[in-house]
Amino acid sequence: MNQNQNQNQDRTRNRTRLLALVVLSLALVGAATAPALVSAVERGSPNLDVYLEDDEVETGTEETLELQIQNDAEVVVGAGERSTIARGVSVEIEDAGPFEAKSGETALGQIQDGQVVDAPQRIAVPDSVEPGEYDVSVRVRYAYISPIFEGSSSTERQTMSDRLDVTVVVPDEPRFDVTDVSTAVEPGASGEAVLEIENTGPVPSNYTKTAVSGGNGITVDGGTPDAPTEEVLGDLEPNESTTMTVDVGIDDGVSAGDRPLEVDFFYHDDDGIERQANSVATSLATIDQSFSIDGLESTLAVGYDGVVTGAVTNDGPRTIDDAVLTVAPQSDSLFVEDTRYALPELKSGESAEFRYPTDVSGQADAGPRQLQFTVEYSGGDRTTLEDGPMSERVVVDDDHEEFAIETGEADVRQGETSEVVLEVTNDRPETFSNIDAKLYTDSPLEAPNSDAFVSELGPNESAELRFEITAAPDAAVEVHPVELDFEYDTERGETAVSDVYQHPIDVGAGEDDDSNVGSIVTVMAFLTVAGLGAGLWWRRA
Template sequence: MGGTRGIALVVAALLTISIVGPTVALAQTNDPLFVQGQPDLTVDAPDATLPPGQTSELTLQVSNDGRIIRGSPANRDIVTSARNVRVEADVEGPLEVETGQQSVGTVTENQPRNAPIAVTVPEDAEPGTYELEVELRYRHTSQLYQRTGVTNERRRTVTQTIDIEVDDSPRFEITSTSTDTPIGDSGSMEATIRNVGAEPATDVRLALESTSSMFAFGSGSAETTRVGSLDPGENATVGFDVAIDPEASGREFALDGTVQYADSDGVDGVDEGLTAGVQAAPKQRFSFEDVESALRVGEEGDVRGTLRNDGPATARSVVVQFADESPNAVPIESSVAVGSLAAGETAEFRLPIELTEEAEPTPKNFDMAIAYRNEDNERRLFEDIDVSVNVEPNRDEFLLEVEDRELAAGSSTIVEVNVTNNLDETVSNVEAKLFTDDPIASDDDEGYTESLAPGETTTVSFSVSADSGATPRTYSLQMDFRYDDESGTSKISDTYRTAIVVTEAEEGGIPWLLVIGAIVLVVVVGGALYLRRRS
């Protein structure tokens, strides 16, 4: 009886396990706090071709394509990440791996890891395919039930093989590139290639292609240059003509390379997929320093300053040009040469400019340009530059001061005018001209002065008369000047006005009309008496 009861309990327990077990598993599968899975590591070698007779670096890429067995995808990384991954490689035949075990850290599904190893291929190794055996050791979490805190950790070792190709044909690398060509200019670029293969190459030709529209080879995106012959391990440097767009940024430009060659048996070959980068030189620049101006509305003046070559290259036959298109600023000399300037070197310049009467007396920015020749003696123009100047208001060329401003009606006088040169330059052949209107007249209306220095004064005299019937009041006298400036240019000044006051005719003088009348009367009376006596 007791035995029968024990058997019944065992059967009940088994039935409970068979029913509850799947229920618990199903509950864990749908539970967001439960996850079960594992990593799945693979090894690849993107470039597995090695030359004989040397030690080459082979990059192993470890990737992870893990999977979830049960649980929430939100917890995927917990069970698919491989931690503390260690890589160790071995190779068959005469090849030898020089690198021991190395750790690459954690490998996740979205972050593969690289493990570079050194592989020596003997000189006498037969060309062909060899197997590289790679052992991966790592730890991972196989399942996690956060509700109970139960975690399962495992260690795994995975072994995979990779095919290595030993190829004794020529192979090439672009080891360096360089150019002194600045942005916005054209020039040359040098590229150095090396035969990293195990066999000599003849009739080697290097083709480079730019991946940017801002960097060109000549007038196109690609150019080919003949190298010649290259023995294994030998380098060669070749040149290319390049041009860099003015709008390009100061960065490294990516280049794709292809090498065509013939091997020792005369068989043509191509080595594609070469890459390189080249850094453009900074844009050639100039700047102005210590700029001063003596500009005034209606006059000629100078813009003076110092031009600096900000580099990076020497600029030859440098010319400062006035490039502004303002109708009120007229360059007397549109450009001035300052010679050659090395990077960092400076030179002084002076540009004479005339401002019209319509110019405004305000601060101005004038557009300038720097013309120069580069190291290849090619003409270039730098236009990203201007100068700031102050423009002074208009002024009189001459200052006038009249000594005697009164004139009696019916009389004449000498008017003396003190003339002062108000300009900043010496003027010569100064011809003064007086203009009058009735009832004021002048029979001596011109004056001459040989030269006047800035601030110098001379006196010019004019004979001026007023009609006897002139009404007493203030009348206008007008004057202008014709003169030569320091450059020999003949100019006419503005018209100046000054006043002269006509007063009443002077009393107490000789009554000329009465005198003349009396003389006439005496002559008439005397003549009558004479005729009477004779008769």
């Protein structure tokens, strides 16, 4: 029994030793074959190439070359991925040929085996480039992982730089340019815009059509940017120009300045197939038409008619030939009978004077008043626009008389008829005409000639009025009042009657008045006394 147990124990020990040897052998075999397995997985490298599907460009434009970078990796041993990945890929146009590269080096990241990555690059195409095919060289830089040497489990990062070429085509086809866009339309209006178009290409353009679109508040022929309205231009030979007229509408909120227009061109080739030519980005210059009020003056006074005068200036860039200036008093005490003043044609920078007859209420207070001016004018073919209101201030003066009267010459005596000369002055700041003066007297004065006439009196001008006044013999030697009033025409052609003026007339003593009688009596008394004295002396003698 003990012998059998010992034999079993020996067999177990032998099996354990054998198993340990097998495990050790397998470990040694794995260690020996590991570099070979790594090598089989990792050996390979990326293989990058560049493609350009849409290779046509237009002269006189800045184009985007939609480059595509593809990684078609080379696998030497195994089917691993680490060595086939292009890492840190960047693209840059190195030689643009007749074009000008506008993009710098562009980072693309990593590109897996079989992957295609877009790499857009901008170039400028000068007008001088002739139709043809041109090579553009692209520099592609990248890195990848590879073993340090054959059979090694260690790797290193390899960097590569490849120069690849693509072909860019300048087609032999019509090309177009918009050389001018002119319009008189401004924000808030609609009207015509004229575009001048030239075929700058080397070949004729048959059955040419355009589609013009605006945006940002600009409407062309009622179309939209997504659905522009087409216009037919017809055939255009190389270097031939033509004009086209479109209807544009500009929203009121659009500020003055250049606003973009996109013009697409289409033509028929020799086979009658419609093709799209180049597109042109141009601009529509919206104008800022404005006006200003200068030199505002007034002759306003409480209770009287006056005038408001000034000048309106065209500060905008275009000629205005149908403008109307309107005024709106901001006070109920001012009344302007005709608030609309038709302006003459005004070129840019020109001014025109205006004149508004204005009444001031007799209940008004003297002081400043505000007026608001607005200019109405045509902003296109159909739309009436306004500039304003422009606020200006005038001053209403205190109530004062139209005329001032002074005595020029007056020698009125008791019992006599004398000529009286009065000097009348126009105290108002407007010209009066057809002035009829009327003199009124009361006893003991009479006026055989009570009328006088002055054809015209400007502001601060004076004239002499001649009347005849008779003083009664028994008129008191003192100052007597006379009254005058005036009927006259204002500058507006209205007839007005002034208030009644009182003026003093000094009546002097006549030749037969009491003072003269007293003198005669005194002389006679003196002579009588002298005679009596002489008689007495004679008698005494």
